[in-house]
Amino acid sequence: MGASPKTSLYVGGLEKNVTEQVVHAASIPFGDVKDISMPLDQATQKHRGFAFITYFEKEDAAAAMDNMHNGELYGRVLTVNYAQPQKMKGGEQGWASQAVWADADTWFERQQQEEEINRLNVEHQATVSAAEEADRKKLQEAQEGETEQGDAAEDPMAAAEAEALKVT
CATH class of the missing domain: 3.30.70.330 (RRM (RNA recognition motif) domain)
Incomplete structure (x- = not known):
């Protein structure tokens, strides 16, 4: 002080x-x-x-x-x-x-930046979801086409599902 x-x-x-x-x-x-x-x-x-x-x-x-x-x-x-x-x-x-209004410009800039970030996050999330969906379909098609474990050994979830299928 x-x-x-x-x-x-x-x-x-x-x-x-x-x-x-x-x-x-x-x-x-x-x-x-x-x-x-x-x-x-x-x-x-x-x-x-x-x-x-x-x-x-x-x-x-x-x-x-x-x-x-x-x-x-x-x-x-x-x-x-x-x-x-x-x-x-x-x-x-x-x-x-x-003055109270002196920060208005930076406030508006910050709002625009936040909106842009939110928009990019939504786009990114959509891209990730689409990629995950494509991977799921590929995996499902691969599993349906398999008779033995084959490629499933590379993916622990697929291997576990293949084991469960063999047991029943």
Whole structure:
């Protein structure tokens, strides 16, 4: 966990050209900054429009929040409030760090993949069943054509059936 929630701030509404250095420069007037984190979008490798700033002192974090919330940076209005503790995150993607609908695309992809896998499994099962049926017919024809054990010795089930037939 590390940082206290009272020293960590969430800063949202960042313009796409804002860098960690810009966030640091905007944050430093309120106190010593311990850490800045700008999570990246995995697809674009650009930040996702928000950052987390951790101050050493909770008074500095409070001053930064009071002064930066609804302030402008690169022409965008910022939203600044206390960051939620890491342990609040849950789910596959860490739901506290992104919008509810942000995972929709991967959900649809996963649904399509599951449907494709199910379709392939059904096709595979049908192929296996057809092959098993063909083998059964071949075996049955082979048994009907036999007078002695012959090939039946290779298949334990066929051998057992042949033995049973001899006994009766």
